[in-house]
Amino acid sequence: MIAEKAVQQREKVDLTFRQGAKDCIPTLLGYISIGLAAGIVGVSSHLSIMEVTLLSALVYAGAAQFIICALMVANSSISAIILTTFIVNLRHFLLSATIAPEFTKYSLLKNVGIGALLTDESFGVSSSKIAKGEPINDRWMNGLNITAYVSWIIACTTGAIFGHMLSNPEAFGFDFALTAMFLALLVLQIESVLPSKLNHYLRLILYMAIIMIVLSFFVPSHVAVLISTIIVATIGVVTDK
Amino acid sequence: MSIHYPTLIIILGCALVTVVPRIVPFLVVRNIALPEPVLKWLSYIPICILTALVVENFIIQANDSVKINWPVIIVVIPTLLIALKTKSLSITVISGVGMMALLRFFLWS
Numbered sequence: 216m217i218a219e220k221a222v223q224q225r226e227k228v229d230l231t232f233r234q235g236a237k238d239c240i241p242t243l244l245g246y247i248s249i250g251l252a253a254g255i256v257g258v259s260s261h262l263s264i265m266e267v268t269l270l271s272a273l274v275y276a277g278a279a280q281f282i283i284c285a286l287m288v289a290n291s292s293i294s295a296i297i298l299t300t301f302i303v304n305l306r307h308f309l310l311s312a313t314i315a316p317e318f319t320k321y322s323l324l325k326n327v328g329i330g331a332l333l334t335d336e337s338f339g340v341s342s343s344k345i346a347k348g349e350p351i352n353d354r355w356m357n358g359l360n361i362t363a364y365v366s367w368i369i370a371c372t373t374g375a376i377f378g379h380m381l382s383n384p385e386a387f388g389f390d391f392a393l394t395a396m397f398l399a400l401l402v403l404q405i406e407s408v409l410p411s412k413l414n415h416y417l418r419l420i421l422y423m424a425i426i427m428i429v430l431s432f433f434v435p436s437h438v439a440v441l442i443s444t445i446i447v448a449t450i451g452v453v454t455d456k
Numbered sequence: 457m458s459i460h461y462p463t464l465i466i467i468l469g470c471a472l473v474t475v476v477p478r479i480v481p482f483l484v485v486r487n488i489a490l491p492e493p494v495l496k497w498l499s500y501i502p503i504c505i506l507t508a509l510v511v512e513n514f515i516i517q518a519n520d521s522v523k524i525n526w527p528v529i530i531v532v533i534p535t536l537l538i539a540l541k542t543k544s545l546s547i548t549v550i551s552g553v554g555m556m557a558l559l560r561f562f563l564w565s
Contacts, residue, residue, distance in 0.1 A: 244546035252553070266463050273471035278509065283470055287463075296466050301473035306505055309498045311481035319485065330482035331475050336545075388556030394513045394528060395535050395552030401506040402539040402548075416503060423507040431515050432522050440508040444501065451500035452493060 230350065235358020238344075239366075242336040245396070246363055247370045252392035253280045254374020255381065260284035264375040271371035275332070275364065279303050280371075281393045282437065299437045310338040317345065321353050329353070332360035335400060415455065423447045527563075531556045 250271070257267035262284065270280055279300045286296045311330050318326055337359050344351055381387070401420075408416050423443055430439035510532070516523045535552040542548065 242545070245549065248546060248549050248553075262463065263458050263460075266459050266467070269459065269464075270467050270470075273467055274474050276474055279470065279474060283466065287466065293462065293466055293469065297469040297473055300470040301477075303505075304474040305477050306501055307474070308477035308481060309501055311478050312485065312498070315482045315485040318482065323483070326482040327479050330479040333478055388553040388558075388560060391528070391531060391556035392549050392553050394510055394532065395539075395549045396545060397506050397509045398532065398535055398552070399539040399545045399548035401503065401510060402536070403543060403545070404503050404506060406543060419500065419503065420507045423504055424511045427508050427511040428515065431517060436512045436515070436517055440505065440512055444504040444508055447504045448497050448500040451504070452497050455496065 230352045230355040232354045232358035232361075235355040235360075236362040237358075238340055238355070239337070239359045239362040242340060242363065243366055245336060246366050249277045249392055249396055250367050250370025251374035251377065252389040253277055253284075254371040254376070255378035255389050256281055256284050256374075257371070258375045258378035259381075260288045262287075262375070264372065264379065267375035268368060268372045271368050274300070275367060276304050276307075276334070277367075277396070278393065286437070302441050303437075307333060310335070314338060314341060317341075317351055318353065318356070325353050329356050329360065332364050334360075334363060337363055339403075415451070419447050419451050422450060527556065527559055531559055 253271065254267050257270065257280070258264065262270070270283065274280055274283070282303055283296055283300060286299060291299075311333055314333060315326070315330070318329055321329075337356075340359060341351055341356060405413070405416060426443040426446060427436075427439055430443055434442070513528045514525055514532075516525050531552060534555060535548060538551050539548040
């Protein structure tokens with residue numbers, strides 16, 4: 216009973232909305248730099264500032280926002296853009312499936328709110344807290360998610376305003392931000408792989424690179440991303456010992 | 457300062473297809489457990505898709521040809537080393553952007 220009270224007391228101290236917001240801070244530099252880049256790329260893809268703000272508030276996914284802009288510039292059809300976005304963001308399903316069991320005791324509405332704002336970074340922060348055996352709750356998660364969400368919208372809009380003033384944003388290398396981010400996320404993913412599985416994963420990365428490049432001769436690159444991912448994930452399951 | 461109708465449709469459509477995979481596991485996880493092979497398959501998706509999204513930038517697709525994007529390949533190598541060394545998203549992004557800007561400024565301008 217006393218122990219239970221102590222746990223409740225600690226939850227009150229440690230797991231507030233404010234603490235969630237604080238735990239978001241280390242990831243903010245990432246959000247802000249990518250958000251600025253996404254805003255700049257948005258206006259250089261002929262979106263208005265308001266459209267960039269709306270895109271960041273409603274889609275709220277860095278990679279997808281860059282890809283949407285690229286496809287719009289390439290005059291892709293609306294259905295192709297939406298389908299590509301679906302496929303690019305399908306990975307959130309895995310993140311949500313991993314985090315969701317922690318929140319089953321809360322209301323449906325809270326679950327929808329937490330799910331809607333889950334990102335690679337908020338997934339990273341919360342799953343590492345879970346891995347350390349620390350408790351998490353709804354208020355802490357909302358603090359983490361909402362801080363990231365608000366920062367993202369502000370960064371994208373600021374980038375869009377800034378982008379309007381640049382004549383040639385590519386010259387500043389901002390278009391490389393996304394490639395660098397994916398590379399860093401890939402390295403962080405490999406970091407968390409068990410040493411015994413490392414060779415298996417490195418081999419899959421090699422297969423991915425080869426299949427991607429071969430497919431690029433035949434299909435648009437965003438289709439190549441999908442097909443090669445489906446093929447290599449299947450190879451991964453089949454060759455897993 | 458405006459929102460065009462086709463752009464609005466794209467944004468709303470993309471928002472819908474993005475939010476559904478984010479929310480669905482939260483709605484079903486209390487009732488259904490995914491089969492083991494599906495979970496395993498899903499566990500390979502992040503590494504595959506991240507590799508694909510990096511490699512995608514190594515090539516430039518034109519109408520009837522495929523070209524190598526040398527500036528990206530040149531900058532990816534030191535960026536990878538920085539990512540391995542620092543394990544930091546923000547340091548990797550900032551230094552990658554900086555190196556690409558320098559390369560363009562000195563060589564590809």
